[in-house]
Amino acid sequence: MKKSKIFIVIFCVLFLAAGLYGCATGAGKAFETKESQVKLRSIQTRAFDTTDKKKMMQTVISTMQDLDFVIDKADILLGSVTGSKFLGNAVVSMTVVVRPRGDKQLLVRANAQYGITSIEDPATYQDFFVALEKALFLTAQQVD
């Protein structure tokens, strides 16, 4: 009677272990974000009172270069600039997208990743926008 109980317990533990092991590789993990979509947008986005997209993109590029990024790609139609830098042994990659907002403003959105972790810390993005503001001589406005 005791032996059969032990077997059942071992079986259950093995079954659980196998079940958990099977779970481990879900693609869903790559699509998870800690912050809500709205909050993430407000952390990563600022509006500027200018409509010169090309100049804005050039300033984004030079600001990123000042921050030690090497620019990998850019596209004027999409308004995107992608770059990467090294921090110790980790790679920081960042994409900045510039797009019009109404007739008088441009929206700038930055996305940064540290190694395999997405940056969702408001202060880090704020640092970037402060540097961009200085280069532009314009004020970054929070977007609701």
Added chain:
Amino acid sequence: MKKRPRYLKLFIIGFLCLVLVGCASIPKGFLKPTEGYLETRELQMRQYDTTDEKQIITSVAGVLQDLEFTLDASETELGLVSASKKADAVSKGQVAGAVLLDILCGSHNTAYCDKSQVVKASVVVKPSLDGKKMVVRVTFQRIVWNMSNQVSRVETIKDPEIYKKFYDSLSKAIFLEAQKI
């Protein structure tokens, strides 16, 4: 009665350790300009007395080819050209030292010697603020692999010699382009 506080202490220390480990993962403030960023800018930038953006950017592409880089991406409207190059990273001195150490200590240092590297270059050409000159800024990065094919080092290149060599070649290339060679 005496045992309890001891467990509590251990628990608190353990908990603190976990919290500290949790903190260490993402450093803060890495999107802030560092103190030496103006010097770095000076190192990476040159001005050319011309307003011909097209001439400069074709010369840049030419120089990258002269230095045996492969062009990866470009956006000519923004004056951007990015390129990369795979190269040998074996240093005879390092290998000799490692072999000697291996023989003397029976270790496996040769496996950690540098073997190959990828150098990434990104060049941005744009008009200066007064619009009378063209400003060129190049940045270099490299990733080094060791003999066991592991990434052993990643770094932004800040060696003035390398930037000087690039700009010497660029000045020559601009001259050659002007002469249509």
